Amino acid sequence: MEYKKNQIVKGDVFKHLKKIDFKFDLIISDPPYNQINEKWDIFKSEKEFFDFTFAWIDLAIEKLSENGQIYIFNNQYNSIKIANYLLTKGLKFQNWIVWNKKDGFSVSKKKFVSNQEVILFFSKSEKFKFNYDEIRIPYESLERIEHANKKGILKNGKRWFPNPNGKMCTDVWEFSSERHNKKVNGKVVKMLHPTPKPEKLIERIILASSDENDLILDLFAGTGTTSFIAKKYNRQYIAIEKENNYVSIIKERLK
Structure with a gap:
């Protein structure tokens, strides 16, 4: 198939990353975490999960422009291994961002209760854009x-x-989870996607790490929040999503 800017691509990320010939200024990836009961997030073992994760990371790095940046969402445990792997691939560490979700959580009596997710911020080189004035708080x-x-x-x-x-802006971000942002009459309702990211959170990443007309890769696009915000701020994008129902949601959302 022919790849174009401002396109939603349905299918496997490995297949498409191998064929896309664009270089991206910014990659935002909200990949599987291997922790929820969804078919796209279930792996037979931890080894299978990290083999999968490191394989798509290898392909994504190849698609980064020389001054490109990548943000990867995940839980704390997985992020330790992902961050170390990115360092072995020569990427430059910029931030370990803590997202305080202000969410409900499962009580733990054996360790501190976790109420965060991690966003890893790496760049391909030491020369990269960062629009700090655009994201003041x-x-x-x-x-x-x-x-x-x-x-x-x-x-x-x-x-x-x-x-x-x-x-x-600091490296601790406070954004309520989408399930709390989208309450109806004070009650949490079932979301179209189990792990959507808040628009304001994605907006901060895009404003900080891209300029108008830059090309953004929305990897594991889900409901397309990255593409939606990219379009809103006159960035170009390509979204890759495997699940049919999410592709349909992205198309309607971008209209």
Whole structure:
């Protein structure tokens, strides 16, 4: 088949990654975690899961532009191994981002209760774009900032005034999970996809790590949130998704 920009591609990621001849400025991947009871997330063993994971990572790296960046979602345990593998492939570590989901969680009495997912941020080289001003976040101490706006705060012999757009974004992100964002009458309802990512979260990644007309790969696209946000901000995209029902959802969403 002929691959085009702004296209939704149905099928196996291995098949398509081997054939796509584009280089991507940004890859956002929300792959299987090997932890939920869905046919696309079930593996016979941990070895099979990581063989699968490292194989698609190898192909994805080949499709990164020289200044390209990749963000990979996963749980904490898997992310340890994925991060180490990315380092062995020569990618440059930038951030281990903690996503505080503000979600319900399973109580554990043997260890600290987990309420986070990890987003690994790596680049192909040390030269890459990062639009830090596009992703500033609100200051927390409003009273202190109000005072600083008037007279500034003395730092190292100079007066510092707050940026009107907020402070620099940290590597701990607080976004409520989509199942809580989409409650109906205060109740959690069944989602179209079991693990959708919040639009605001994907928006932060795209604004930080791409410019208009850059090409983004939406890998394991799910319901196409990455492609949807890419289109919203005038980026180009290619989405790869295997499941028929999700491909249909992406097409309707992009209309």
